[in-house]
Structures are given as structure tokens and as C-alpha cells.
Amino acid sequence: WCEHMTVVARTKEQADQLAQEGIRLVGESESYRTTRGGSIDFRYYQTETETEMEAGTKDISVQPYDYIFLMVKQPAITQELAHYIYTRSSSSTYLVSFQNGIGHESMLSQAAERNKLLLAVTTEGAKREGLTAVSHTGHGTTYIGVAGLMDHDDENSLEFLIVNLLNKAGFQTFMSKNMEVRIWNKLIINAVINPLTAILRVKNGELLDSIWTRSLMQDLYWEACMVAKAKGIGLPDDLWQTIITVCEATSGNHSSMLQDIELSRTTEIDRINGSFLQMAEELNLELPTHLTVYRLVKALE
């Protein structure tokens, strides 16, 4: 199993450079490169899609994948990308959506059947250091679960296989039967940490250094909990402590929203704090702290 692995970059330039140099993984104590050529096939999205669209065909040289890991920011999930995934899938392909925020299920409905869509949330920290290098900036936990209802506990199933493989690769990963709550937990973690790190331009751990940032974190947290309660989402009692633990475990990380601001990219604020504001409006609730950080991040964008 796992004989063939393909990495799809967005641009040809990056795919070519990766094919030549491999991927450099910068760890906490060591740095190493993946082997070049052969073991990983590097492809690119941009030109392939344009060519296929122009020709009205699909690249038939591509065999459908067993698993597709989608690891892009939410603004990158376009209809074209959903179509691209669909054309590289068969009826047995699993699509694993690594995500912050909510709403991915509907954005990906065109790309995969509901029972073949696996949703994943992680508190691992990663920072891209260039076209061919990435730093692992903090260890965390990953939860994966089906978007629909999982109707079996078969440890030999293909859903469990992917969880076992990630564990073997050194990522603490669990199969979740309740992804809705896991996604909400992660949504709140991100709604508290990400905008503040992006606005203040600080690393995750630095948020804990001042009573002023801690009090802003707490306001964001309580406002988010109010929305969750109104929507009947049962959150764990120790979620506030989990947020502190995530800041400590990823203390050296530039959150994904801070990275977007540093690189002048669109952030995921609409799917994170923006989701809370949208739900609050429907519920007739006011979230002054979320509204303020939302406006500030939009202004920075």
C-alpha cells in the first residue's frame, strides 16, 4: 500500500523545483530531504486545469487516487478545484479535507460523495519556508471522521487505515465519530488565537504573555461559547484550557492567519470569526469582540 504518492502544487514552477530538489522538512532538532524522483510524483494544478478546460476533456493519464488529502485554505476551494478533484476520483476514492473553519462540506459536495468525504482538524503547526521547504513548528492532535454518519467500527476499514498510517508516520491521530463537535472545538480555538496573532503580529505562545491579550482571548472565547450554546452544540468543559495548551504547544508558530497577513494573502477570517458573526445575526446575538477583530483583519487584508 502507499506505493504511489503524488503531490499537486498550484504552479508548474513549484512542481518542477520539487521534482528536482525533493521536499526539505525542517524539524525541531533535525532537517532532512525526501528522496528525489521516483517515490513522489509532483504535478501542478494551474496549467493542467486550464488545458483541460480549454479542451473540454480530462487528463486520462491520471489514475484515480485512493485518498486525496486536500490541504488548502478555504478561499482556494473554488468550483474548478472541486471539479479537478472529482475528475481524479473514482467511486472508492476518499477525500480528506484538512480544515479550519466551517462550511467545507457544502463547498466540496461536487468533489466527493458524502460517505467518501472525511473531515479532518489538526493542531499540528506548520510553516512553509519556501517553494520546497516546510517547518514543523509544533506537535498537536489530529481528528478525522466521515462527514455523514459512520455506520461501522471496523478497524480494518479504509477510514481506519488512514488514521493508522498517520499514527505510524508520527502524527497523533484519532478517528472521530462526532466531527461536528471536533470542528466546533477547532473553530473556537482558531477564532480565539488566529485573529489576535494576525493583528498583533505575534507568535501563538506570545498571546499568553500579557493580561491584555489573555482578556481579549477570553472575550472571544465567551462570545463563541454563547453562539455554540444557542445552537445546541455541546462543548467540552476544558476547552478554555485546551486553547491555552495549544498556544503553549505551538508557541513558536506563526498562526496560519498571521502567515497569510505576512504574505499579503486573503485570510480565512470569513470562515472563522465571520461564521460566528453570521450565526449571531441569525440568532439575534451581539459579538462585539468578534466584530472588532473581523474588521481589523479585513482592514489588514
Ligand SMILES: NC(=O)C1=CN([C@@H]2O[C@H](COP(=O)(O)OP(=O)(O)OC[C@H]3O[C@@H](n4cnc5c(N)ncnc54)[C@H](OP(=O)(O)O)[C@@H]3O)[C@@H](O)[C@H]2O)C=CC1
Ligand atoms: N499552518 C498551520 O499551522 C495550520 C493550518 N491548518 C489548516 O490547514 C489548511 C492549510 O493551511 P496551510 O498549510 O497553513 O496553508 P498555506 O496557505 O501555507 O498552504 C496552502 C497551499 O495550498 C496551495 N494551493 C492553493 N490552491 C491550490 C490548488 N488549486 N492546487 C494546488 N495547490 C493549491 C497553495 O499554493 P500557493 O502557495 O502557490 O498559493 C499553498 O502552498 C488550512 O485549512 C489551514 O487553516 C490547520 C492547522 C494548523
Ligand SMILES: CC(C)(CO)C(=O)C(=O)O
Ligand atoms: C492550531 C493553530 C492555531 C496553530 O497555529 C492553527 O490551527 C492555525 O494556525 O491555523
